[in-house]
Structure formats: C-alpha cells, structure tokens
Amino acid sequence: MLRAPAMDLKVSHAMEVKIKAKVIDQEGLKRTISRLALEIIERNHGVADIAIVGVRTRGAFIAERLVRRIHELEKKQVPFGILDITLYRDDFRKRLRQPLVQVTDIPFEINDIDVILVDDVLFTGRTSRAALDALMDFGRPASIQLAVLVDRGHRELPIHADYIGKSIPTSIGEEVQVRLQESDGEDCVLLVEAPKEVQ
Amino acid sequence: MPLQQKHLLGLEGVSAADIGLMLDTATTFREILERPIPKVPTLRGLTVVNLFYEPSTRTRISFELAEKRLSADSVNFTTSASSVKKGETLKDTIRNIEAMKIDMVVVRHQAAGVPHFLTQCVQAAIINAGDGMHEHPTQALLDMFTLRERFGRLDGLRVAIIGDISHSRVAGSNIRGLMTMGAEVMLCGPKTLMPRDVEKFGVQVTCDVEDAIAWADVLNVLRIQLERQEAGLFPTMREYHAEFGITRQRLERAKKEITIMHPGPINRGIELDADVADADYSVILDQVTNGVAVRMAVLYLLGGNEESVS
Amino acid sequence: MNDIKKAKALLLHGGEVCDAADGNRQKIDLLIAHGRIEKIGTGLEEGFHGEKIDVSGCLVTQGVIDMHVHLREPGREDEETIESGCAAAMAGGVTAVCAMPNTTPPCDSQEVVRFLKKRAEEQLVEVLPVACITKKREGKEITEMAELVKAGAVAFSDDGSPVVNAAVMRAALEYSSMFEVPVIEHCEDPHLVAGGQMHEGWMSTRLGLPGMPDIAEAVMVARNIALAEYCGGHIHIAHVSTAKSVEYVRRAKENGVKVTCEVTPHHLTLTDEALIRYDTNLKMNPPLRSHEDVEALLVGLRDGTIDVIASDHAPHSLEEKDVEFAAAPFGILGVETMLGIVLSRLVQAGELRLEEALRKMIIAPRQVLGLPLPRFQEGEPANVTIFRPEESWTVRKETLHSRSRNMPYEGWELSGRVYGVLNRGYVWTAGL
Numbered sequence: 001m002l003r004a005p006a007m008d009l010k011v012s013h014a015m016e017v018k019i020k021a022k023v024i025d026q027e028g029l030k031r032t033i034s035r036l037a038l039e040i041i042e043r044n045h046g047v048a049d050i051a052i053v054g055v056r057t058r059g060a061f062i063a064e065r066l067v068r069r070i071h072e073l074e075k076k077q078v079p080f081g082i083l084d085i086t087l088y089r090d091d092f093r094k095r096l097r098q099p100l101v102q103v104t105d106i107p108f109e110i111n112d113i114d115v116i117l118v119d120d121v122l123f124t125g126r127t128s129r130a131a132l133d134a135l136m137d138f139g140r141p142a143s144i145q146l147a148v149l150v151d152r153g154h155r156e157l158p159i160h161a162d163y164i165g166k167s168i169p170t171s172i173g174e175e176v177q178v179r180l181q182e183s184d185g186e187d188c189v190l191l192v193e194a195p196k197e198v199q
Numbered sequence: 200m201p202l203q204q205k206h207l208l209g210l211e212g213v214s215a216a217d218i219g220l221m222l223d224t225a226t227t228f229r230e231i232l233e234r235p236i237p238k239v240p241t242l243r244g245l246t247v248v249n250l251f252y253e254p255s256t257r258t259r260i261s262f263e264l265a266e267k268r269l270s271a272d273s274v275n276f277t278t279s280a281s282s283v284k285k286g287e288t289l290k291d292t293i294r295n296i297e298a299m300k301i302d303m304v305v306v307r308h309q310a311a312g313v314p315h316f317l318t319q320c321v322q323a324a325i326i327n328a329g330d331g332m333h334e335h336p337t338q339a340l341l342d343m344f345t346l347r348e349r350f351g352r353l354d355g356l357r358v359a360i361i362g363d364i365s366h367s368r369v370a371g372s373n374i375r376g377l378m379t380m381g382a383e384v385m386l387c388g389p390k391t392l393m394p395r396d397v398e399k400f401g402v403q404v405t406c407d408v409e410d411a412i413a414w415a416d417v418l419n420v421l422r423i424q425l426e427r428q429e430a431g432l433f434p435t436m437r438e439y440h441a442e443f444g445i446t447r448q449r450l451e452r453a454k455k456e457i458t459i460m461h462p463g464p465i466n467r468g469i470e471l472d473a474d475v476a477d478a479d480y481s482v483i484l485d486q487v488t489n490g491v492a493v494r495m496a497v498l499y500l501l502g503g504n505e506e507s508v509s
Numbered sequence: 510m511n512d513i514k515k516a517k518a519l520l521l522h523g524g525e526v527c528d529a530a531d532g533n534r535q536k537i538d539l540l541i542a543h544g545r546i547e548k549i550g551t552g553l554e555e556g557f558h559g560e561k562i563d564v565s566g567c568l569v570t571q572g573v574i575d576m577h578v579h580l581r582e583p584g585r586e587d588e589e590t591i592e593s594g595c596a597a598a599m600a601g602g603v604t605a606v607c608a609m610p611n612t613t614p615p616c617d618s619q620e621v622v623r624f625l626k627k628r629a630e631e632q633l634v635e636v637l638p639v640a641c642i643t644k645k646r647e648g649k650e651i652t653e654m655a656e657l658v659k660a661g662a663v664a665f666s667d668d669g670s671p672v673v674n675a676a677v678m679r680a681a682l683e684y685s686s687m688f689e690v691p692v693i694e695h696c697e698d699p700h701l702v703a704g705g706q707m708h709e710g711w712m713s714t715r716l717g718l719p720g721m722p723d724i725a726e727a728v729m730v731a732r733n734i735a736l737a738e739y740c741g742g743h744i745h746i747a748h749v750s751t752a753k754s755v756e757y758v759r760r761a762k763e764n765g766v767k768v769t770c771e772v773t774p775h776h777l778t779l780t781d782e783a784l785i786r787y788d789t790n791l792k793m794n795p796p797l798r799s800h801e802d803v804e805a806l807l808v809g810l811r812d813g814t815i816d817v818i819a820s821d822h823a824p825h826s827l828e829e830k831d832v833e834f835a836a837a838p839f840g841i842l843g844v845e846t847m848l849g850i851v852l853s854r855l856v857q858a859g860e861l862r863l864e865e866a867l868r869k870m871i872i873a874p875r876q877v878l879g880l881p882l883p884r885f886q887e888g889e890p891a892n893v894t895i896f897r898p899e900e901s902w903t904v905r906k907e908t909l910h911s912r913s914r915n916m917p918y919e920g921w922e923l924s925g926r927v928y929g930v931l932n933r934g935y936v937w938t939a940g941l
Contacts, residue, residue: 084227087239087269087499100220101227101499137236211715289833310835311706311717312787331835333717371717395720396711 017192023150023168023176024189032165033062036147037069039163040116049142051079051110054118055131056102059083061182062149063118081106083117088130104134111139116163120178122148125159150189152176202500206325208314209334210375218380222344224496225489229344231268232492242271242502245302250293251277251328252308257463258328258338261487262305265494271502274301289313290320297321303502306330324501332366338462339372341493343380345486346417349458354381359411361443362421362470363392365432369421369462374400387411388421388443391432408443412453419460420445423470436469446472456480463487513599513633516544516891516936518559524567524895528885529871532864539569541891544934549887562938564895567928570867571883572604572892575844576874577668577693577747577771577819580606580636583624584613589824589912591625594844595634596910597822599937601845602894602927605635606822607878610646611669617641617652619660626661633935637663637878642681642692648672651681658688663878666693668747671729673699675736682742689879691745691769694733696754697795701725706835708796712781718834721796727753734761734768745877746770748821750795752805759814769877771817772806774843774850777860779803779917789830789837790917793823807860816873818866820847824913842916845909850918852898852925863898893931895938900926 044050054063060082067080086101147163152170175194179186203217247266251259266273303324306314311331318325329335364370364386377384385403398404405411433439459481467473519541527534540548581589598606610616622638629636640662644650672678685692702721707713709720737744749770761768781797809815823840830837855861875882883892904918929938
C-alpha cells in the first residue's frame with residue numbers, strides 16, 4: 001500500500017504564511033506576562049502552595065517566564081515542571097507518523113498543591129484536555145488552573161482558562177502564531193491565514 | 200525523522216537513526232514507568248496479539264505490560280509446537296486472528312523467518328519477539344538502551360558476548376545492533392557453539408574467556424541450554440563452567456570494572472556465578488525494567504503507522 | 510496437451526539437425542513415417558502428402574532425457590501424476606524421464622515398476638523407472654534387483670535418503686554390478702545435516718537457519734567412491750552441489766573408479782544468497798550452495814567431471830510450500846525449465862558450449878544408464894527435440910504443465926524455446 005509521504009511540519013512552517021496582523025508585540029508580550037503573573041499571585045493569595053507546569057513546547061517557555069516574573073515580584077521560587085502531552089493526544093489513530101515524544105519533567109510532588117497549567121494558545125480545548133489527563137497521572141493536585149497567552153475561541157470541549165493573556169476572536173480560516181525568543185527568535189503573537197492543508 | 204520500518208523483524212539493515220529513535224523514545228517511556236500511574240492512553244483502541252509458539256514467560260509478560268501501559272488491548276495466543284502440528288497451519292492461524300481486527304502481532308516462534316512469513320500473510324504490523332536462532336530485536340534494543348544509560352554512549356564500547364552464539368538470537372540481534380551503533384563486538388564460546396563464518400559480521404572471535412574479559416567493557420553472558428550438552432556440543436555443564444563461566448575471580452583478575460548483562464533466565468553457577476549476577480556492576484535487573492520501556496517505544500513507533508490500522 | 514498427434518507422415522523442413530553425439534550440424538530435412546525416420550535429405554517435399562512442419566530457425570536434436578524426476582505417482586497425485594509430469598517434460602523438450610522411487614508405495618517391487626510402465630505406455634515421454642536400492646527405502650536390505658531390472662528398472666536409488674549403512678551400500682554396488690545398472694546415491698550424512706534447512710555458511714548464520722554443511726555431502730561421496738572402487742560397482746552421484754564433491758569425483762575418475770555424477774540447473778545458477786527472504790521455493794536438498802561451489806560445479810561441468818545435467822524435478826503442493834521456511838518440504842520443479850535455463854544461463858552466458866550442454870542432457874545420461882542412443886539414421890525411431898535457440902520467453906507459473914507451482918524462476922527471461930518433440934510414434938508441438 002502506497003500513500004503520500006507524511007507532511008513534514010518543518011516544511012509547512014517554511015511555507016509562506018500570510019500575516020494578517022501583529023496582535024501582540026515584544027513589549028506587549030512582556031506586559032502580558034507580568035499581568036498574568038500578578039493575577040496568579042493575587043488569586044492564590046501569594047505563591048506558597050502553587051506550582052507552575054508548562055505544556056511543551058511554547059507553553060513551557062511561557063511558564064518559565066512566569067516563574068521568573070513571580071520570583072521578581074515575590075522573591076520566591078515557584079516549583080516548575082514541563083509536561084509532554086504527546087502520549088495523551090486523542091488523534092493517535094489519525095496521524096500517519098508518530099511525533100517524537102519528549103520527556104516530561106515534573107521534579108516535585110503535585111499532590112495537594114495548586115497547579116497552574118500553562119499553554120500558549122487555547123483553541124479547541126483538546127490539548128488542555130490531554131494535559132489535564134497527563135497531569136492527573138502524576139497525582140491529585142488540590143486544584144488545576146489554566147493559564148494561556150491567547151484564547152482564540154472555537155472550543156470543542158467544555159474547557160475555559162482561568163488566566164488569559166489576550167482573547168483574540170478568530171475565524172476558522174485564521175490561525176494564531178505565538179513566536180518566542182526561545183523557539184522562534186522573536187517575541188510576538190501573529191494572526192495569520194491558516195495554510196490550506198491544516199484546515 | 201520518523202521510523203523507516205513498518206515492522207520490526209530484526210535489526211539487520213535497520214539504520215543507526217532508527218535504532219537511535221527507538222532508544223530515544225524508550226527514554227520517555229522509562230520516565231513514565233517511574234510515575235505514580237505508569238500508564239498512558241496513547242494506544243487506546245489498538246489491538247495487539249501476542250502470538251507465542253514457544254514458552255517464554257518473561258518476554259511475553261514484558262510485551263504484555265508494555266501494551267497495557269500504553270492502553271492497547273492485548274490478547275495472548277500461546278501454544279506449543281507439538282499441538283500446532285496437529286492443527287491448522289501458521290498462515291491459517293494468523294489470518295483467522297487478523298479477521299478479528301488485529302493491528303499488531305508480536306510473534307515468538309522456534310523457526311527462523313516466521314516474522315518475515317507473517318508479513319506476507321497479513322497486513323498487521325509484525326514485531327519479532329524471537330525467531331529460532333535468527334533475531335530477537337527488542338532484546339538487543341533493551342541491551343543497548345541499558346548500555347547507553349550506563350555509559351552515555353555505544354560508540355566505541357567493547358561488548359563481549361559469551362556462550363552459545365550458534366543458537367542465540369539474542370547474539371544475532373545484539374551483534375547487528377551494536378555494530379550499527381559503532382560498538383566493538385567480541386564473541387566468546389566453545390568452537391562447537393560458534394556459527395560458521397560469523398566473523399563476517401565484523402566481530403572478533405575468541406575461545407578464551409579470559410581474553411574476552413581482558414578486552415571488554417561489558418560482558419553479555421548468554422544462557423547455556425542443557426540440550427546442547429545432550430546434542431554433544433560440549434561435554435558437561437561442569438566443564439562449561441570451568442572453561443567459560445563468569446566468576447568473581449576471573450573478573451577480579453581483569454583489574455577493572457566490567458558491566459555484566461544477561462538476557463535471563465540465569466543458570467546460576469553455570470554461565471554466571473551468583474555473586475557476579477547480584478553484584479553492583481551487574482545491570483541484569485535494569486535490563487528487565489528497560490525491556491518494558493523499549494517495547495513500549497517499539498509499539499508506539501510502529502503503532503502510529505496508518506498501514507497497520509484496520 | 511491435446512495437440513499430441515500420431516507421427517504418421519511428417520516432414521520437418523528448414524531446420525538444422527544437430528547430432529548431440531558428435532556435435533555435427535547440418536541444414537537438412539527429416540521425413541518421419543509411423544514414428545520412424547524414413548528419409549534424411551533435401552528436396553523431400555516432392556511427392557510428400559503428409560504434414561509439413563516448418564522448423565526453420567530451429568535446432569533439431571535427439572530427445573533430451575532428464576534422469577532425475579519425481580513424478581509423485583503413485584501416492585501424491587495431487588502434486589504430480591505420470592500424465593502431468595510427462596506433459597511438463599514435453600513442454601520442456603524432454604522425451605524421457607527417470608522416475609525416482611520415493612513414492613507411496615515406494616518403487617521397490619516389480620509390481621510398482623510394471624505399474625509405472627503401464628501407466629506411461631501411451632505417453633510420448635518415456636518413463637524409465639528407477640527402483641529402490643533397499644526395501645521400503647529403509648536402508649537395510651537390498652531389493653530384488655534382478656527381478657526389478659527384468660521388469661524394466663534402469664537404475665537403483667533410495668533418492669531422498671542416502672543408504673547410511675556402508676555394508677548395505679557395498680552389497681548394493683556388488684549385487685547391481687551383475688546387471689550393469691548404476692546405483693544412484695543421494696549423498697548426505699544424516700547426522701551432519703540433522704535438522705538442517707539450508708547450506709551452512711555465512712548466509713545460514715545470518716538467517717539463523719540450521720545449516721547443512723557441504724561436508725555432509727562430501728563425506729558420503731568419498732565413502733561411495735571408496736566402496737565403488739573396492740567392489741567394482743557403478744556409483745552415480747545424484748545432484749552434486751559442492752566443490753568438495755566435484756574434487757572427489759574428479760580424482761576418482763582419474764583413478765579409474767566407475768563413478769559418474771549429475772548436477773541440477775538450480776545448483777549451477779543460484780546460490781544460498783537467494784534465500785534472504787526465506788522463500789520456500791528456494792528450499793531444496795541438497796541446498797543452494799555458495800558462489801565458490803557454483804564456480805567449482807561449472808569447472809567440473811566443463812572438464813567432464815560432471816557427466817549429466819538433470820533437473821531433480823520435485824513437485825510439492827501449494828499448501829505444503831506456503832508455510833514458514835522450516836515447515837516446508839525440500840524440492841523445486843525443474844523438468845520444464847531445464848533446457849531453457851541451460852541454454853540461456855549456461856550456454857548463452859558463455860559458461861558452457863552448446864555441444865557440451867546437449868551432450869550432458871542427451872548423450873551422457875543414456876550412457877550412464879546403459880541405454881541405446883537415439884540416432885539420426887534412416888530406419889531409426891524418431892526421438893527428437895526441436896527448439897529455437899535464439900527465441901526468448903518468460904517463465905510464468907501459470908503456464909507450467911506440472912500440477913505444482915513450487916518454482917523459483919518466476920519472471921526469468923530465458924532463451925531457447927521448445928518448439929516440439931517427437932517420440933514413440935507421437936509428435937507434439939508447442940503451437941508457436
């Protein structure tokens with residue numbers, strides 16, 4: 001049985017994407033992270049019993065920035081972990097090839113603490129669902145709160161974020177691209193036209 | 200790069216990139232095994248049959264655990280060669296099983312080439328869990344994983360495989376895998392248990408276990424079967440132990456730390472002395488734990504291939 | 510095969526007649542009447558009212574004989590019958606076959622010899638029964654050889670198994686020498702091959718299959734030569750496959766031992782490397798050997814050490830071969846493809862001269878068996894093979910005439926296409 005070769009993610013990124021708008025710029029991103037950090041501190045009455053876990057890849061970078069900002073504000077080091085949700089995704093049978101799984105690194109007990117789960121974009125809610133499942137396999141946190149940089153709508157599951165950097169209403173033909181220094185060489189959030197094959 | 204294989208029939212011809220990918224992926228699964236709930240939902244809805252024509256509790260349990268920890272549905276079909284003789288052919292058996300919507304087949308058989316044969320009979324992805332004297336790829340992968348974990352590399356590592364090389368599929372796969380990954384391999388055993396032309400693999404061959412110990416960083420000690428003595432290939436277990444047994448005295452003479460591996464089950468006091476098997480330089484139990492992680496990695500990487508989805 | 514006709518009055522014209530005995534070739538016509546060569550010459554059309562067959566571009570030789578064929582009848586008629594085996598032979602340009610005796614029941618009695626002769630009576634292809642060396646092929650007591658020869662056995666063999674007991678073999682050689690028929694031995698030391706599945710060497714090590722070392726054949730060849738030398742019998746080594754066997758036979762011939770031997774087309778054209786995919790259609794006994802062995806066989810063929818090319822045609826049912834390698838029986842088809850493979854893979858490939866090849870398939874086997882040679886002479890029975898040496902064709906399983914399909918040559922391009930055969934008063938043409 002022959003079939004078309006699996007789509008290579010790198011190739012699709014390299015394709016010309018039509019940028020419609022720069023929604024957040026470098027400075028804006030910095031301010032948004034600061035606000036999110038403050039909201040987290042405020043809502044949890046400090047940072048005594050919280051931990052921050054970022055979803056690979058960009059969620060982890062945002063989470064790391066939040067941890068740094070909180071340290072600046074509160075002079076306290078919040079436990080920080082990275083979650084790889086590849087194995088919890090619900091589209092396993094639909095994919096042609098397996099993505100590379102990476103190690104999950106949560107070097108602390110999550111039982112009975114408040115975990116702030118951090119991701120870059122909240123869209124259908126499926127990634128967050130997978131992240132919740134993955135997290136639950138590590139123990140029983142007192143609560144899980146969800147922090148996202150961008151909420152672009154179009155939920156397919158009953159999931160909402162507790163902390164939202166920016167709500168960006170999008171049409172289905174659009175996509176939100178979060179670009180971070182750590183992974184993309186720049187800090188900004190772009191509204192782009194979705195490449196056809198992704199739809 | 201995704202895995203370039205649809206099946207895992209052996210390590211012959213499998214690239215270093217693919218072996219590397221399988222080992223890297225196993226690292227992730229090794230972490231999962233340490234979690235409070237060592238299970239992920241990844242292979243939900245995928246059905247695996249463990250087709251064992253040879254009794255092998257260890258390998259079967261290891262595969263079964265790997266399948267369960269990935270949330271696959273697994274079914275065991277265990278039978279002995281004698282009962283099969285009276286019944287249907289292997290082809291009929293596998294086609295019947297496939298008709299029940301099976302995605303993957305893990306097969307252990309006493310005859311070499313059976314996994315190859317199954318790929319011609321059915322669409323499901325085939326994983327070789329040991330075929331005759333040919334290959335046992337997941338065992339070699341877990342051995343390499345264990346070594347990489349311990350040494351941080353395989354390249355340039357000196358691995359001596361000791362014992363009945365002729366009848367060992369563990370040796371068959373280890374030789375291929377290790378050579379591909381840049382390790383050096385020496386085979387050591389009685390001449391009667393050394394396969395013909397085996398040096399064409401690019402390995403060194405010796406009949407002197409002291410030579411092998413002096414040379415090696417690692418000894419992978421194979422199980423010696425009583426039936427080889429009965430076939431007249433070596434005179435007695437006593438003499439085997441005297442000539443080829445891995446003892447503490449022999450290791451101490453080497454004046455260096457040597458890692459000890461064994462695919463199990465061990466004949467204590469024959470190929471391997473008890474105090475060696477249990478020493479801190481022995482990684483035998485790590486091999487067992489890593490076996491589950493490596494098999495999870497193989498199932499995961501082959502399971503996502505759409506061709507295997509019924 | 511319904512195009513077999515009585516050869517009442519035929520004119521083969523335009524072809525080149527080649528006498529395999531001396532290699533002489535001549536553009537000349539043959540006039541056949543009632544199965545005999547009536548006239549040889551040119552301008553025979555005048556006044557001839559029978560069927561004219563234009564064989565221009567063809568070589569017309571004496572009939573090819575395949576001295577190693579398993580017809581499976583009686584016992585395994587699902588795999589082959591005398592009729593289907595003869596049809597396959599005809600299509601392969603073969604006009605006589607030696608039927609090996611490992612049938613059920615084995616050919617160890619006059620009844621079975623007579624049964625074979627009777628069943629093959631109406632065939633164009635002559636079936637020459639080879640009877641067992643020992644009763645029930647058990648390797649213990651020799652058969653009633655005198656009676657078997659009288660009934661029509663042309664040789665003795667326990668083919669499929671060797672005669673392990675050297676004393677029994679000695680008796681067989683001594684006893685059979687009274688009737689001047691050869692003892693054909695399948696040379697294999699059973700202990701050295703125990704459980705073996707393929708040639709022992711680098712490939713068996715790679716494939717993890719139990720090996721059949723070349724010495725398993727060679728030690729039996731050496732033993733049989735020693736026995737034949739001692740008791741003066743005629744030993745014929747079936748399907749030699751190893752360099753060592755060739756060397757032993759060569760030396761024995763130099764020493765005047767009455768030893769002859771044969772080789773199969775597959776042992777001359779394939780090596781154990783072909784087994785890489787565990788194809789059961791490449792599983793046979795003796796197994797495919799190494800490159801070095803093939804080279805030695807070719808040398809032996811050229812220098813006359815190897816007398817005969819024979820196919821070891823061994824049909825097996827699809828069910829029996831469509832299994833894992835270890836469970837499959839040994840043997841492949843061959844009678845229908847022998848001439849084509851020899852002509853293209855040996856002659857055209859420059860390994861063997863055409864005259865030599867024809868000698869080894871037409872003359873030498875009959876000499877080994879002490880049979881009369883067909884001759885191109887007026888008044889002689891017409892026993893003729895006609896083929897086009899240059900015409901190429903592709904081997905396809907579905908076009909084979911055998912009842913079985915266990916053949917590794919699927920898709921092979923061969924040159925040397927059989928046009929037709931004449932024998933025993935019949936003529937068959939391939940309808941080309």
